[in-house]
Amino acid sequence: MISSRRLPRLAPAAAAALLALGLAIWLFSALRGGSSAPASAPAVATAGTDGDIARARAAIAANPRDAGARARLADAALEKVRETGDPSWYPAAEDAARRGLAIDPRNVQAMDALGTLALARHRFAEGLAWGRRSRAAEPGSFASYGIEGDALVELGRYRAGFAVQRRALELRPDLGSYSRASYVQELLGDRRGAIALMSLAADAGRPGSESRAWTLVQLGLLRLGSGDRAGAERDMRQALAERPGDARALAGLARTLAAAGRLDAAAALAREAIDRVPLPEYPALLAELDTARGRPAAARRDIALVGAMQRLLAANGVRVDLDIALIQADVRRPDAHAIARARAARATRPGVIGDDVLGWVLTRAGRCDAGLGYARRSLRLGTRDALMLFHAGMAAACAGHPAEAAGRLRAALALNPHFSVRWAPVARRTLAGVAS
Amino acid sequence: LHQTRSRWLVAGPLALTAAVTAAVLVPGFASGSSHREAPGISQDPTADNTDVYAFTSPDDPSTKQDESRTATLIANYIPLEEPSGGPNYYQFSDKVRYTINVDNTGDGREDVQYAFRFHTSFATPSTFLYATGPVTYDAASRSYKNLNIVQTYDVQKITRRGGRTVVQTLARNLLTPPDNAGGKSTPNYASALVPPAIHTLKDGTRVFAGQRDDPFFVDLGATFDLVNLERRAQTGPDDGLTGYNVHTIALQVPKSQLTRKGNTPAAKDADDPSSVIGVYAAAERPVVDFAKGGKATVGWKQVSRLGEPLVNEVVIPIGKKDAWNATDPADDAQFLPFYQSPGLAAGLNALFGAGAPTTNRNDLVAVLLTGLPPGNPFGLVTQIGPGTPALADLLRLNLAIPPTPPDKQDRLGVLAGQADGFPNGRRLVDDVVDIELRAVAGVLTSNPPAASKALGDGVDTNDQPFLSTFPYVATPIAGVETAHPRPPTFPPAP
Numbered sequence: 027m028i029s030s031r032r033l034p035r036l037a038p039a040a041a042a043a044l045l046a047l048g049l050a051i052w053l054f055s056a057l058r059g060g061s062s063a064p065a066s067a068p069a070v071a072t073a074g075t076d077g078d079i080a081r082a083r084a085a086i087a088a089n090p091r092d093a094g095a096r097a098r099l100a101d102a103a104l105e106k107v108r109e110t111g112d113p114s115w116y117p118a119a120e121d122a123a124r125r126g127l128a129i130d131p132r133n134v135q136a137m138d139a140l141g142t143l144a145l146a147r148h149r150f151a152e153g154l155a156w157g158r159r160s161r162a163a164e165p166g167s168f169a170s171y172g173i174e175g176d177a178l179v180e181l182g183r184y185r186a187g188f189a190v191q192r193r194a195l196e197l198r199p200d201l202g203s204y205s206r207a208s209y210v211q212e213l214l215g216d217r218r219g220a221i222a223l224m225s226l227a228a229d230a231g232r233p234g235s236e237s238r239a240w241t242l243v244q245l246g247l248l249r250l251g252s253g254d255r256a257g258a259e260r261d262m263r264q265a266l267a268e269r270p271g272d273a274r275a276l277a278g279l280a281r282t283l284a285a286a287g288r289l290d291a292a293a294a295l296a297r298e299a300i301d302r303v304p305l306p307e308y309p310a311l312l313a314e315l316d317t318a319r320g321r322p323a324a325a326r327r328d329i330a331l332v333g334a335m336q337r338l339l340a341a342n343g344v345r346v347d348l349d350i351a352l353i354q355a356d357v358r359r360p361d362a363h364a365i366a367r368a369r370a371a372r373a374t375r376p377g378v379i380g381d382d383v384l385g386w387v388l389t390r391a392g393r394c395d396a397g398l399g400y401a402r403r404s405l406r407l408g409t410r411d412a413l414m415l416f417h418a419g420m421a422a423a424c425a426g427h428p429a430e431a432a433g434r435l436r437a438a439l440a441l442n443p444h445f446s447v448r449w450a451p452v453a454r455r456t457l458a459g460v461a462s
Numbered sequence: 463l464h465q466t467r468s469r470w471l472v473a474g475p476l477a478l479t480a481a482v483t484a485a486v487l488v489p490g491f492a493s494g495s496s497h498r499e500a501p502g503i504s505q506d507p508t509a510d511n512t513d514v515y516a517f518t519s520p521d522d523p524s525t526k527q528d529e530s531r532t533a534t535l536i537a538n539y540i541p542l543e544e545p546s547g548g549p550n551y552y553q554f555s556d557k558v559r560y561t562i563n564v565d566n567t568g569d570g571r572e573d574v575q576y577a578f579r580f581h582t583s584f585a586t587p588s589t590f591l592y593a594t595g596p597v598t599y600d601a602a603s604r605s606y607k608n609l610n611i612v613q614t615y616d617v618q619k620i621t622r623r624g625g626r627t628v629v630q631t632l633a634r635n636l637l638t639p640p641d642n643a644g645g646k647s648t649p650n651y652a653s654a655l656v657p658p659a660i661h662t663l664k665d666g667t668r669v670f671a672g673q674r675d676d677p678f679f680v681d682l683g684a685t686f687d688l689v690n691l692e693r694r695a696q697t698g699p700d701d702g703l704t705g706y707n708v709h710t711i712a713l714q715v716p717k718s719q720l721t722r723k724g725n726t727p728a729a730k731d732a733d734d735p736s737s738v739i740g741v742y743a744a745a746e747r748p749v750v751d752f753a754k755g756g757k758a759t760v761g762w763k764q765v766s767r768l769g770e771p772l773v774n775e776v777v778i779p780i781g782k783k784d785a786w787n788a789t790d791p792a793d794d795a796q797f798l799p800f801y802q803s804p805g806l807a808a809g810l811n812a813l814f815g816a817g818a819p820t821t822n823r824n825d826l827v828a829v830l831l832t833g834l835p836p837g838n839p840f841g842l843v844t845q846i847g848p849g850t851p852a853l854a855d856l857l858r859l860n861l862a863i864p865p866t867p868p869d870k871q872d873r874l875g876v877l878a879g880q881a882d883g884f885p886n887g888r889r890l891v892d893d894v895v896d897i898e899l900r901a902v903a904g905v906l907t908s909n910p911p912a913a914s915k916a917l918g919d920g921v922d923t924n925d926q927p928f929l930s931t932f933p934y935v936a937t938p939i940a941g942v943e944t945a946h947p948r949p950p951t952f953p954p955a956p
Binding site: 094134135163164165166167168169192195196197198199200201207211216219222223226229230231232235237267 | 508783
């Protein structure tokens with residue numbers, strides 16, 4: 027995953043990140059009992075991005091003042107993270123983009139790379155600033171709209187964010203603007219509209235590309251979220267046919283099979299995804315599956331792996347506090363320290379997702395009135411998401427609002443009776459309790 | 463051309479939801495859950511218009527020796543198709559509106575537009591196979607036997623005249639040929655499978671839509687990284703598009719249906735701007751607005767367009783490419799400064815001491831944006847008239863100029879004294895890379911620098927022979943014949 031030829035070029039920070047990655051790989055192998063090869067080079071074709079990187083480096087070697095080549099190197103490094111999940115490319119991307127911008131302060135490609143990077147690291151206010159700076163410098167380049175819109179949405183500034191996403195779609199309907207518009211409809215609770223827009227996004231992608239596979243997986247997840255398992259499986263398998271070994275598609279298929287109760291097959295796919303790309307969502311998925319399969323020791327190893335991967339992300343500048351808060355809240359009852367961390371994390375991401383997580387953390391800690399307040403806020407856009415509805419229902423039940431609880435839990439189960447191997451039975455039990 | 467690599471890099475927010483969903487197996491926020499690794503490069507090959515050609519049909523002389531009745535208009539999409547593209551192969555998108563547009567008044571707006579919409583169906587939906595046996599054409603049922611994925615299309619003609627718009631459906635459910643998968647799947651491709659896909663419509667127009675060999679030839683590496691032009695002098699040229707296919711939409715239209723006056727211009731009309739048409743092609747995708755919760759297509763938005771070759775690559779700076787692709791030719795005046803002071807001229811000077819003028823390039827403006835007016839020193843009129851022409855990127859074709867027989871066509875077109883060649887329209891043989899390099903270096907100025915007469919990328923011809931009859935573009939490379947190392951060698955984003 028890390029090619030040796032990169033080593034001499036690494037800045038100290040990047041070297042530290044490399045060490046962190048090495049540690050993670052070691053942990054990863056150790057935790058999994060050495061059952062298979064450590065995270066090795068993904069089987070999916072990365073030659074295209076490697077070629078982009080090689081060409082950009084050659085251009086920089088020929089002319090160190092070539093700001094455009096440095097911006098292209100930053101782009102390629104960001105693409106590399108998408109393909110491999112290796113976050114040590116983030117510092118490399120940042121370094122290249124900042125140098126490019128130092129040479130040419132009006133280079134919008136470098137600004138867009140820095141904006142994209144900030145969003146990837148969950149530094150949304152910073153991403154917003156880059157998006158706006160890029161747009162001011164060059165209104166004829168449309169990438170800045172997506173960056174600004176994403177930042178506004180994640181910051182909970184929905185009215186402004188949706189307006190920017192709509193404008194981006196009007197300017198250029200493409201995979202990026204369609205998929206963002208799809209997310210807007212998903213947030214608004216319009217799953218059919220979200221599916222239609224994500225289908226348009228997939229149509230606008232190059233078969234075999236990482237981005238087109240991503241849209242197919244999103245499409246499958248949207249279908250799965252409303253209980254259409256057959257449709258979801260078709261999309262996931264299409265993504266795998268076009269891009270064999272794609273980790274997101276493997277994990278998406280794992281979720282689909284899990285929803286159908288095929289836990290062993292799902293676990294095998296989740297392990298394959300982990301082998302290819304070190305993203306914490308994959309061992310978190312496997313932990314859920316191992317728990318459901320009655321293997322608590324394996325699940326504990328999976329969760330430890332989640333932590334290792336999150337530390338790796340954090341070492342490369344990614345904010346992961348909200349993620350950690352949620353996973354920990356599912357694993358154990360949050361203490362005062364965990365609540366404080368969740369509050370701080372939500373402050374950096376004050377939209378419905380931050381509200382949902384903080385609400386769930388508070389509810390799990392027994393502070394159900396406060397939890398219910400955030401849970402209600404998390405549904406203020408009308409989002410039809412089974413897990414968020416479940417969180418709100420549990421908070422309401424705990425806070426002594428049985429009618430509200432019954433309504434939320436019924437809605438969650440009606441949307442998708444298999445929304446979680448772990449929590450769906452809890453939802454049914456609680457519903458039976460509050461409804462009686 | 464082959465990389466309108468509009469690379470918007472998306473962004474992405476977050477993993478967080480990743481965890482949300484991960485912890486629960488079935489995701490809630492599908493999109494949110496993977497925003498952190500939201501898609502990167504949004505290439506859109508099926509809506510990527512790579513090249514446009516327009517020429518007087520050379521095989522169609524009328525009763526008079528110096529006249530040809532029809533013009534051929536060709537638009538190509540889907541760059542760099544790998545012939546062995548299975549199992550999915552390539553096809554037009556059912557969700558894209560493809561257009562070929564003709565301006566005959568000089569305002570940059572289309573007066574005649576041909577719009578193409580495709581429909582894909584599966585003979586046997588349960589299989590992923592492209593073909594379930596050797597594909598043959600069955601004349602009785604007017605369909606291909608054993609072809610699983612079938613694409614047909616409708617053609618509309620939209621005519622705008624004096625504020626009135628007339629929409630005609632010229633044809634429905636026209637067949638496209640299968641991709642050239644190879645000998646076992648698509649035997650006798652050129653002789654048996656392509657002819658049924660060449661259609662003659664009720665108004666005399668002929669039309670074809672389907673896979674072809676990419677007729678563009680260029681040393682991609684050398685041309686887009688100018689430094690390499692010198693290196694190539696030692697290593698020999700390398701046609702970066704050898705062995706790749708594209709998807710072609712080709713029209714052969716009676717000239718009288720394209721000209722303002724409704725006439726068929728004869729050689730004597732060559733100095734009359736009414737004999738000139740301006741052509742561009744485009745691809746549009748739907749903008750859907752769900753603001754009211756319902757499903758509503760509110761309109762089509764242009765995502766790529768092409769008139770003169772290479773304008774997007776060599777004239778328009780990188781930060782303007784998105785806006786340029788979304789802009790109608792009628793609104794091209796905003797890009798005038800990039801024609802007047804092309805960055806490429808300075809580059810050629812720095813690398814080769816080309817001596818190219820770098821400012822006030824009215825010669826390029828005339829050839830590429832306004833057309834050559836009557837009375838110009840080249841004796842070739844490409845201004846669409848009458849009246850003052852708009853600044854618009856259109857491939858301008860003077861329909862009065864008689865065609866050169868195919869075996870006599872010279873790749874340097876007008877530079878070689880052939881007035882029916884580029885930049886008067888564009889024939890398949892025209893070496894637009896060399897012509898444009900030389901034009902930027904100043905070969906069309908009143909005092910051409912010596913270097914401007916010799917520049918070139920060294921790739922002078924296409925690797926496959928063009929056809930002598932419609933649709934002229936060469937037969938696509940068969941899937942079994944070639945395999946490229948994947949992926950194709952892209953040059954750096956221009």
